Amino acid sequence: MLYLTGIIITFFLVVILASKRNKSEADKILAIWLFCTGFHLFLYYLHYQKDFASFPFLLGFELPMPLLQGPFLYLYTSALTNQNLYKKYNLLHFLPFLIAVLFLMPFFTLPFSEKLKVFENEGKGYENLILVLYGFILLSGITYALLSLRKLSKHQKNISDQFSSSEKINLRWLQYLILGSSIIWCVVIFFEDKYIFSFVVFYLMFIGYFGIKQVGIFTNQTIAENLVLNISSNESIEIENAAEKIKYEKSGLSNVKLQSIHQKLTQIMKDEKLYKNPDLTLAELSQKLNIHPNILSQVINSAEGKNFYDYINSQRVEEFKKLILLPENEKYTLLSVAFECGFNSKTAFNRNFKKVTGLSPSEYLK
Known part of the structure; x- marks a missing residue:
C-alpha cells in the first residue's frame, strides 16, 4: 500500500x-x-x-x-x-x-x-x-x-x-x-x-x-x-557567454578608470539613495551607471572591499545612523526607520547592523 x-x-x-x-x-x-x-x-x-x-x-x-x-x-x-x-x-x-x-x-x-x-x-x-x-x-x-x-x-x-x-x-x-x-x-x-x-x-x-x-x-x-x-536567466547567460571578454576587460581596467567609476557610484548613491530600494540588484545599479554588471562588481570589490550585498547594506546602515538621530524620527520605532533605509526585515536589519558596527541597534543608540 x-x-x-x-x-x-x-x-x-x-x-x-x-x-x-x-x-x-x-x-x-x-x-x-x-x-x-x-x-x-x-x-x-x-x-x-x-x-x-x-x-x-x-x-x-x-x-x-x-x-x-x-x-x-x-x-x-x-x-x-x-x-x-x-x-x-x-x-x-x-x-x-x-x-x-x-x-x-x-x-x-x-x-x-x-x-x-x-x-x-x-x-x-x-x-x-x-x-x-x-x-x-x-x-x-x-x-x-x-x-x-x-x-x-x-x-x-x-x-x-x-x-x-x-x-x-x-x-x-x-x-x-x-x-x-x-x-x-x-x-x-x-x-x-x-x-x-x-x-x-x-x-x-x-x-x-x-x-x-x-x-x-x-x-x-x-x-x-x-x-x-533566481538571478535573471537572460542576465546569467549574458554574463556567462561574455566571460572571456569580461575577464579581459577586468584585467585591462586601469586604476584611474576604476576610481572614476567608483566616484560615479558614490555620487549616485549619495544623490539618489538607491539603496532605499529593498530589492535593488547589481543589474539595476549597473544600468544606472551604464556599465556591465561584472565591471561594477569588480569596482565594488576592489574599491570597497565588499561584495554587492555587503556594500548596499552598509550604505543602509549608514543611512540609519543618520536618520535615527534626527528629532523628527524620535516618534518612530527602530524598525520603521530601518525600513525607510531599505531593509525589508528585522532579521536582515539586525544582522547587517551588527556586521557593520559590531553592536546591535539598541546597543549602538546607548
Whole structure:
C-alpha cells in the first residue's frame, strides 16, 4: 500500500507540472524526473507483488533506472539556478544509463521464463555484471550529488554578488531536494531494496508537500516573484557567454578608470539613495551607471572591499545612523526607520547592523 501511494502521488505531481502554465526549463526537467521516478517505483512494486507476469517485457528494466537519478538532480539544480548554459550536451549525462541498457540487452532479449529464473536465483549468471552496475550506480549518485551541491554553493555566492536582499530568495526547496537525494544514496549503501523504496516514497511525499507550499514549484509564479527567486536567466547567460571578454576587460581596467567609476557610484548613491530600494540588484545599479554588471562588481570589490550585498547594506546602515538621530524620527520605532533605509526585515536589519558596527541597534543608540 505504501508503494502504491508513492506511485499515485508521484504521477499526480507530474500531472500538476504538466498542466502548469508558462513552464520553465526547470519545471520540464522536474516533470520528466518525477515521471521516471514514478515508473521506477512502479517496476519495484511489480517486483514486490511478484506480478511481473502482467508486464513480462518490463522485467529487469529497473536495474539501470537508478542511473537516471543523479543526472536529473544535477540538471534540475542547474536549471533552477540558471546555470544550465550548455543545454546541447545535457543528453550526455544519460550516456551511462544507455550503456547499461546495452550491456543488459542479452538479458532483456531472453524469454520471460528464463528471465524469471535469473531473478528467482538472485541473478545467477549475471553476478559480475550486476556488481559492476551497482558500483557505477553508487559512483553516479554520489558524484552528481556533490556536483549539485557545488552548483548550489555557486548560486548562493552569486546571490551576494547580484542582490542587496536575500530574505525573499528561498533556496530551501533545492537544499532539501539535494539533501534528500544524498540520504537516499546512503540508504542504498547500507540497506536492502524494501527500505530504500520506502524511504523514496516518504521523500516523494515530502517533495509533494513542500513543493506545493513553495511558491513557483507546482504553482504559477508571477514575474516579480521569479525575479527574487533566481538571478535573471537572460542576465546569467549574458554574463556567462561574455566571460572571456569580461575577464579581459577586468584585467585591462586601469586604476584611474576604476576610481572614476567608483566616484560615479558614490555620487549616485549619495544623490539618489538607491539603496532605499529593498530589492535593488547589481543589474539595476549597473544600468544606472551604464556599465556591465561584472565591471561594477569588480569596482565594488576592489574599491570597497565588499561584495554587492555587503556594500548596499552598509550604505543602509549608514543611512540609519543618520536618520535615527534626527528629532523628527524620535516618534518612530527602530524598525520603521530601518525600513525607510531599505531593509525589508528585522532579521536582515539586525544582522547587517551588527556586521557593520559590531553592536546591535539598541546597543549602538546607548
